Amino acid sequence: MERLHKLSELDVDYTEMQESLKGLSELAARVAGTPISLINLIDSFTQWTVSNYGLPLKQMSRSDSVCQYTIVAKEQSLEVKDLSVDDRFKDKFYVTGEPLLKYYFGVPLQTADGYNIGALCVLDKVGHEISPEKVEILKIIAHEIVTCLMAFQSIRNLQSKVKEANDTQRKVAHDIRGPLGGIISLAQIISQQGKDNDMDQVLEFVGLIHKSGASLLELANEILLTGKKIETVDTQLGGNGSFNLAIFKDKLEQLYTPQAIPKEIDLAIQIKGENSLVSFSKNHLLQIAGNLISNAIKFTPVKGKVTVELSLEVRSQVKELQICVRDTGVGMDTTQVAQIFHTGTTVSAAGTKGEAGYGLGLRLVKKLVDELNGQIEVHSTPGQGSVFEVRIPKL
Numbered sequence: 132m133e134r135l136h137k138l139s140e141l142d143v144d145y146t147e148m149q150e151s152l153k154g155l156s157e158l159a160a161r162v163a164g165t166p167i168s169l170i171n172l173i174d175s176f177t178q179w180t181v182s183n184y185g186l187p188l189k190q191m192s193r194s195d196s197v198c199q200y201t202i203v204a205k206e207q208s209l210e211v212k213d214l215s216v217d218d219r220f221k222d223k224f225y226v227t228g229e230p231l232l233k234y235y236f237g238v239p240l241q242t243a244d245g246y247n248i249g250a251l252c253v254l255d256k257v258g259h260e261i262s263p264e265k266v267e268i269l270k271i272i273a274h275e276i277v278t279c280l281m282a283f284q285s286i287r288n289l290q291s292k293v294k295e296a297n298d299t300q301r302k303v304a305h306d307i308r309g310p311l312g313g314i315i316s317l318a319q320i321i322s323q324q325g326k327d328n329d330m331d332q333v334l335e336f337v338g339l340i341h342k343s344g345a346s347l348l349e350l351a352n353e354i355l356l357t358g359k360k361i362e363t364v365d366t367q368l369g370g371n372g373s374f375n376l377a378i379f380k381d382k383l384e385q386l387y388t389p390q391a392i393p394k395e396i397d398l399a400i401q402i403k404g405e406n407s408l409v410s411f412s413k414n415h416l417l418q419i420a421g422n423l424i425s426n427a428i429k430f431t432p433v434k435g436k437v438t439v440e441l442s443l444e445v446r447s448q449v450k451e452l453q454i455c456v457r458d459t460g461v462g463m464d465t466t467q468v469a470q471i472f473h474t475g476t477t478v479s480a481a482g483t484k485g486e487a488g489y490g491l492g493l494r495l496v497k498k499l500v501d502e503l504n505g506q507i508e509v510h511s512t513p514g515q516g517s518v519f520e521v522r523i524p525k526l
Contacts, residue, residue, distance in 0.1 A: 134202075135175055135495045137246040139418045141284050143172060145179040145190075146385050151283070152182035155276055156251075160184045162268050163236065163253040163261055170276055171198045172240070172249035174418075175492035176425035177390070179249075186230060186254070190389060195223055201237035202247035208266060211235040212258065234259040238266075238273045242281075251276060374413040376402045376441050382417060383439065387424045395434045398424070403442040411443065411450050415499045416523075422492040423456040423519050430517070431460035454521040463511040471509070472497040496521075 152170050160168035167185035171178050178196040180188045193199050197220060201209040214220040214233055225232050236259075237252035251273040253261075261269075380400050391398040420439070427437045440455040463471070471493045500507045505523035 132491055132494060132498075134246045134248065135491055136498060137242055137244070138172060138174060138248040139415060139495060139499060141248070141280055142287065142413075142415055142418070143179075143181065143280065143283075144382065144413075144417060145172070145181055146382055148181035149183070152276060152279060153184070155272055155279070156182040156184040159251055159253055159269055159272050162265055162272070163259075164265075165234070165236075165253040165255045165259060167230070167232075167254040169198075169252050169254070170240075170249070171196070171252065173199060173202060175422065175495060176429065190386070192390075197235050198237050198250035198252055201250040201252065202239050204239070207270065208236065208238045210237075210261075231256055233257055236261055236266075236269075238270050240273050240277050240280075242277060248277075248280075375410050376407040376443055379413070379416065379420075379441060380407075383420055383424065386417070386421060387428070390425060390428050391437065394428065394431070396428055396431055397434075397436040398428070398439075399436070400439040401441070403440050404444075406443040406445055409443055409445060409450070411452065415503065416452070416454075419496050419499050419521060419523075420454050420456070422496045423454070423521070426492050427456050427458035427460060427517070427519075431458045435459040449524065452521075452523045454519075454523075456519045457516065458518075459516045462513045462515050462517055463509075464513050468509050468511055472507075 148170075156168045156170050159170075160166065165185075168183070169180050169186065169188060170182040171180050173179070173193055173196070176193055177190055178193050178198055179190050183189075197209075197211065197214070200219070211217055211220065212234060214223070214226045214235060220226055220235075232254050234255040234257065235252060236254075237250045239247035240249040240251060241247050251269065253269070380402055383400050384398075388398055424437065424439060431437055436459045438455075438457045440453075440457075442453045444451045444453070497507060500521055500523065503523050505521060507522075508520045509517065510520075511517035
């Protein structure tokens with residue numbers, strides 16, 4: 132659970148890392164002398180290939196992967212000299228069919244606090260040997276990959292803080308514009324009528340108030356203008372301000388349609404309401420929705436249906452996101468529903484096609500939703516499917 136939470140803290144968008152890590156994945160293949168290299172991140176359901184060289188792979192079930200063994204290996208690497216004779220892998224699709232892989236070598240992607248969030252692996256279609264010196268270089272490359280992921284996280288956090296500071300600046304500016312405008316107007320009136328009252332000293336003071344007020348009003352305008360520039364830059368950099376329901380829907384379709392296809396499941400992702408282009412923070416939303424969708428696919432039989440509804444309510448400048456995931460799966464009784472989020476319980480039932488279960492995906496969802504001060508509700512009936520409803524306020 133701690134490992135999964137560490138991965139979720141990185142808040143990785145699995146669709147956007149390919150170009151950023153392309154150089155490191157190619158370097159690993161060249162160092163190892165293999166035609167294929169993959170950088171994989173592994174969550175509770177899926178192995179996500181965030182960068183690849185020589186094999187256009189994007190994802191596979193965690194239970195099918197070799198790297199799932201790398202991240203739990205006692206050694207700091209895992210070598211399989213012949214996948215075709217290893218009972219764990221000899222019947223896997225990538226061994227029995229194209230690309231007919233034979234050799235595997237992987238090193239974990241380990242964070243500074245010791246969590247293996249994924250693996251860097253090199254593969255070949257023929258037998259291969261990697262010298263101890265090259266193994267050490269691959270470990271260095273793996274370390275650099277984690278460093279890059281941490282750097283991307285820091286950049287996103289900085290963008291978020293800049294946006295927050297920008298919002299504060301705009302609020303301050305708006306708060307002072309009204310009172311200052313009134314002061315300046317009053318000062319102008321007194322200035323116009325002051326000569327009739329022969330109040331030279333008062334006029335001198337009023338003149339100073341007028342100048343000071345005008346300067347502060349100019350400063351407020353400057354703050355507002357700067358804020359707009361910061362917001363524009365943040366949007367161009369792909370910051371939180373550029374994320375909306377339309378983008379959210381598109382990313383979920385890219386990431387999870389491939390999981391639905393093998394089971395012929397009809398995955399429908401829909402936007403409700405009129406706020407599809409209103410921007411909001413994407414903090415952990417891909418992890419929350421993704422785990423719910425993967426879980427629904429896992430427990431829905433072949434040719435079933437999984438429906439995802441996304442909506443955004445905007446009230447008095449407060450945004451509340453709603454995510455609803457419905458499936459026509461096996462469903463749960465009240466006891467199972469009560470157990471799935473319980474910290475001390477591990478539910479690891481196999482899916483409807485025997486998919487391996489790790490019992491942590493829904494617990495991670497609950498943890499992330501709680502961190503965002505949100506709420507999650509589950510409605511389920513055995514044999515009739517389940518409905519997971521998430522509400523996240525103050526985005």
